[in-house]
Amino acid sequence: MSQPATTGVPVLALEGVNKSFGAVRALRDVSLELFAGEAHALAGENGAGKSTLIKTLAGVHRPDSGRVLLDGEPVVFHGPAGARDVGIAVIYQEPTLFPDLSIAENIFMGRQPRRALGRIDHKAVRTSTAALMARLGVELDPDRPARGLSIADQQIVEIAKALSFDARVLIMDEPTAALTGSETARLFSVVETLRAEGAAVLFISHRLEEIFELCQRVTVLRDGRWVASEPLAGLTQDDLVRRMVGRDLAELYPKQDSRVGETALSVRRLTREGVFRDVSFDVRRGEIVALAGLVGAGRTEVAQAVFGVDRADAGEVRVGGSALRPGSPTAA
Known part of the structure; x- marks a missing residue:
C-alpha cells in the first residue's frame, strides 16, 4: 500500500x-x-x-x-x-x-440535469451514475430502486x-x-x-x-x-x-480467577427453519460465553429464540434445569 x-x-x-x-x-x-x-x-x-x-x-x-x-x-x-x-x-x-427512488435519482436528487422546457434528462442522470460506479469499480444498476x-x-x-x-x-x-x-x-x-x-x-x-x-x-x-x-x-x-x-x-481487563458453577442455561438443538439449525450450548454460573459469527450468521436470531421473542421450530431451552415455554419472553 x-x-x-x-x-x-x-x-x-x-x-x-x-x-x-x-x-x-x-x-x-x-x-x-x-x-x-x-x-x-x-x-x-x-x-x-x-x-x-x-x-x-x-x-x-x-x-x-x-x-x-x-x-x-x-x-x-x-x-x-x-x-x-x-x-x-x-x-x-x-x-x-429514499427507498422508492432509483440509485441514480438518489445520487442526483435536487440536481438532475435538465432538458428543454425544464424536463429532467433521465438519460444523462443514468449515464452520470454509471460513470460514477465505474470510477468506483462497482457494478450497480443506476435504475435499481434503493429499497432492498x-x-x-x-x-x-x-x-x-x-x-x-x-x-x-x-x-x-x-x-x-x-x-x-x-x-x-x-x-x-x-x-x-x-x-x-x-x-x-x-x-x-x-x-x-x-x-x-x-x-x-x-x-x-x-x-x-x-x-x-x-x-x-x-x-x-x-x-x-x-x-x-x-x-x-x-x-484494563485483568485476568481474574472465577469459580464456575452448575449449568444456568442449556440450549439443545435449537432450530428455526431457514434461519439457524441445530444450535446447542451451555452457560454455567460464573462464566462468560461468547456467541460469535459474521453478520447474517444468525447470532441475533438465536438470542431472540432463546429469550422467546421468536418461536423456535425445534429444540429446547432450559434454565436451572427447567424447560422454558417456547415463544414466551415472560417465562424467560
Missing part, C-alpha cells in the same frame, strides 16, 4: 479546537490534519469526542474556539451545506436513501453521491459495523480507489485490525483531548489501545 505525502499543506485541518455543550467539554484543544491521498484513522473509546469532531468537520457544529482550515486557510461553515460545497462528505454506517439494497450497497451509493459533489474529503463513520467480510473488502477497495485519485479519507472504526489494514496514520482522542497523531507503521494494536485508554490492556 503506497504511503501518501504528509508534508505541505493539509486539505483539511483542525487547530486547537474546543467545543462544549453546557458543562460538558466535548473537545479540548484538539488538532487534526488530513492530507490528500491518505486514509487517516480516528480512534478513541466511546465518549472520547469522535462524533463531535466529525460534526465539526461536517459543519454541524461550530467550534467555541480554535480554527478549521481548508487548504491552509481559515474557514467557517454555516451548516452542513457549506461543508459539502467545499468538498467534505460524511458517510454514515446507516445511510438514509444491502447496507454495503447503500454506502456505495452515498460515496458515489459524494463524488458527484466533487468531494475531496470523505469522513467514514463506522462504515463496516454492519458489513460482512466480503462487503468490507469491497469497501476498502473503493477507499483505495479514492486515495489514488487524491481524496483524503477519515476512517472511524472500533475494529483495530481494520484501522491497521486500511489507514496510514491515526489520531487518538481520550476524554475529548488530543493524545497523538502518528504513522501506524511500527505501532501495534496494544500500542493503540494504550493510547486510547491511558493504560495497558492487561490492567
Whole structure:
C-alpha cells in the first residue's frame, strides 16, 4: 500500500479546537490534519469526542474556539451545506436513501440535469451514475430502486453521491459495523480507489485490525483531548489501545480467577427453519460465553429464540434445569 505525502499543506485541518455543550467539554484543544491521498484513522473509546469532531468537520457544529482550515486557510461553515460545497462528505454506517427512488435519482436528487422546457434528462442522470460506479469499480444498476439494497450497497451509493459533489474529503463513520467480510473488502477497495485519485479519507472504526489494514496514520482522542497523531507503521494494536485508554490492556481487563458453577442455561438443538439449525450450548454460573459469527450468521436470531421473542421450530431451552415455554419472553 503506497504511503501518501504528509508534508505541505493539509486539505483539511483542525487547530486547537474546543467545543462544549453546557458543562460538558466535548473537545479540548484538539488538532487534526488530513492530507490528500491518505486514509487517516480516528480512534478513541466511546465518549472520547469522535462524533463531535466529525460534526465539526461536517459543519454541524461550530467550534467555541480554535480554527478549521481548508487548504491552509481559515474557514467557517454555516451548516452542513457549506461543508459539502467545499468538498467534505460524511458517510454514515446507516445511510438514509429514499427507498422508492432509483440509485441514480438518489445520487442526483435536487440536481438532475435538465432538458428543454425544464424536463429532467433521465438519460444523462443514468449515464452520470454509471460513470460514477465505474470510477468506483462497482457494478450497480443506476435504475435499481434503493429499497432492498444491502447496507454495503447503500454506502456505495452515498460515496458515489459524494463524488458527484466533487468531494475531496470523505469522513467514514463506522462504515463496516454492519458489513460482512466480503462487503468490507469491497469497501476498502473503493477507499483505495479514492486515495489514488487524491481524496483524503477519515476512517472511524472500533475494529483495530481494520484501522491497521486500511489507514496510514491515526489520531487518538481520550476524554475529548488530543493524545497523538502518528504513522501506524511500527505501532501495534496494544500500542493503540494504550493510547486510547491511558493504560495497558492487561490492567484494563485483568485476568481474574472465577469459580464456575452448575449449568444456568442449556440450549439443545435449537432450530428455526431457514434461519439457524441445530444450535446447542451451555452457560454455567460464573462464566462468560461468547456467541460469535459474521453478520447474517444468525447470532441475533438465536438470542431472540432463546429469550422467546421468536418461536423456535425445534429444540429446547432450559434454565436451572427447567424447560422454558417456547415463544414466551415472560417465562424467560
